[in-house]
Amino acid sequence: MNQLAKAGFFFEPHPKSPDNVVCFLCNKSLDGWEENDNPLEEHLKHSPTCGWAIVAAIEAGFGNYGKVHPLDPAMVEARKATFGGRWPYESKKGFKCKTKKVGTRFGRSVEQG
Numbered sequence: 001m002n003q004l005a006k007a008g009f010f011f012e013p014h015p016k017s018p019d020n021v022v023c024f025l026c027n028k029s030l031d032g033w034e035e036n037d038n039p040l041e042e043h044l045k046h047s048p049t050c051g052w053a054i055v056a057a058i059e060a061g062f063g064n065y066g067k068v069h070p071l072d073p074a075m076v077e078a079r080k081a082t083f084g085g086r087w088p089y090e091s092k093k094g095f096k097c098k099t100k101k102v103g104t105r106f107g108r109s110v111e112q113g
Contacts, residue, residue, distance in 0.1 A: 007039035008023045008050070010022060017032075023043060023053070024052070026053075030046060040062055044063070054074075054078035
């Protein structure tokens with residue numbers, strides 16, 4: 001169960017899918033789990049753009065995700081997605097860190113380097 005949670009899944013069984021899990025971020029449902037299945041690998045296989053799965057893969061050292069440049073547009077979008085559109089400080093006056101700046105470094109855009 002711990003591996004399922006780390007991969008972003010919560011348990012949501014149905015009569016026809018007693019082992020069904022759902023990603024809290026991308027809402028991908030998966031069932032039919034076998035004993036040797038790797039939840040993170042399955043998550044990435046079935047939802048390759050899920051921000052949680054990508055960030056979890058980097059943290060776990062899974063695949064080549066950790067070798068992709070952090071300012072790569074796909075990595076920027078993955079990090080932004082982990083907020084699920086709910087960055088608590090987006091509308092707070094005086095707070096300079098906004099989600100549109102997640103992909104910037106030192107005030108420069110990704111394109112500017």
